[in-house]
Amino acid sequence: MNTLNSIMESAMEELENLAVHCLNIERLIETISDLNEREQWVNILNMYSHILKNNFGVIASIAIKMLPTYKYSSELDDGNEKSCAVCLNDFQLNEVIRKLPCAHDFHVDCVDKWLKLRRTCPMCRACVFND
Numbered sequence: 001m002n003t004l005n006s007i008m009e010s011a012m013e014e015l016e017n018l019a020v021h022c023l024n025i026e027r028l029i030e031t032i033s034d035l036n037e038r039e040q041w042v043n044i045l046n047m048y049s050h051i052l053k054n055n056f057g058v059i060a061s062i063a064i065k066m067l068p069t070y071k072y073s074s075e076l077d078d079g080n081e082k083s084c085a086v087c088l089n090d091f092q093l094n095e096v097i098r099k100l101p102c103a104h105d106f107h108v109d110c111v112d113k114w115l116k117l118r119r120t121c122p123m124c125r126a127c128v129f130n131d
Contacts (some may be wrong), residue, residue: 015055022048057116063114063129069098069108085123086110102126 032038072091083090084107
């Protein structure tokens with residue numbers, strides 16, 4: 001698991017660097033008066049933007065799938081939630097529940113959709129992924 005975390009951190013760092021390059025290219029484009037040169041930089045920016053858009057989603061999906069899950073049982077009552085704060089439905093016997101690092105529990109489908117849009121716990125807003 002540590003190797004996968006290391007690979008993901010490295011990939012995320014590379015994508016963040018690419019995002020910085022995109023911002024710099026946007027600034028550069030604003031200063032270019034030659035239309036041909038400007039078009040070339042716009043094409044490069046579009047290519048980089050496409051790479052960013054596709055890869056951030058893949059990395060986020062992998063990171064979400066790495067978060068722990070368990071099957072709900074009323075016998076596991078150790079103070080954990082008995083309902084999902086995203087959909088507000090009670091957990092049912094043997095439903096798959098995802099536990100976030102902050103110790104809050106949610107239906108896997110509910111919290112996975114949430115985490116694809118946000119990086120924080122739906123309840124306490126703690127950051128779910130290491131920066």
